[in-house]
Amino acid sequence: MKDEREFFDVEAVPWRPDPTAAGITERVLSRESDGSVGTRIARWAAGTETSGVIRHDYFEEVLLLEGSLHDITLDRTFGAGYFASRQPGMPHGPYRTVDGCTMLEIRHHIDQPPVS
Numbered sequence: 218m219k220d221e222r223e224f225f226d227v228e229a230v231p232w233r234p235d236p237t238a239a240g241i242t243e244r245v246l247s248r249e250s251d252g253s254v255g256t257r258i259a260r261w262a263a264g265t266e267t268s269g270v271i272r273h274d275y276f277e278e279v280l281l282l283e284g285s286l287h288d289i290t291l292d293r294t295f296g297a298g299y300f301a302s303r304q305p306g307m308p309h310g311p312y313r314t315v316d317g318c319t320m321l322e323i324r325h326h327i328d329q330p331p332v333s
Contacts, residue, residue, distance in 0.1 A: 219247045219255040219325075232260065240265030249326055256323045261286070266313035276325045277303045284318030 227244060235241035240262045247255040253275075261284070270290065279301045287294040289311045303309060305327065 218250045220250075222247060227258070235259065238267065249324070251326070253326065254324055256321070258282075258319060259322055260319045261314045261317055263315065263317040265317070267311040269311055270308045271310040272306055272308055274305050274326065276305060276327065277301070278323040280321045282319045282321060284314060284316050286318045286320070287313050287315070289313060
């Protein structure tokens with residue numbers, strides 16, 4: 218379960234460095250009961266690049282709000298308005314952004330092992 222919050226001004230939530238990825242800052246809007254990020258706005262600085270294919274143990278939905286993100290594996294660039302919905306264990310990335318990007322990420326953990 219995610220924490221319960223009524224409407225609030227997202228601008229009041231400070232940007233902080235993503236503890237797992239250089240070049241990315243985040244505004245955490247909600248957390249899951251275990252304290253992990255539930256929903257966040259992530260801002261990737263221009264020139265940010267991830268390494269390796271990414272897999273995680275939670276459902277993830279991502280909406281690109283601004284800028285563009287290049288999927289190195291697919292050799293495709295996605296811009297504002299593009300959406301992704303990922304099952305646990307789904308491979309994606311690595312990514313790079315030339316001009317930077319901002320995205321809304323919604324995560325949800327489940328009590329089942331990830332799909333392989």
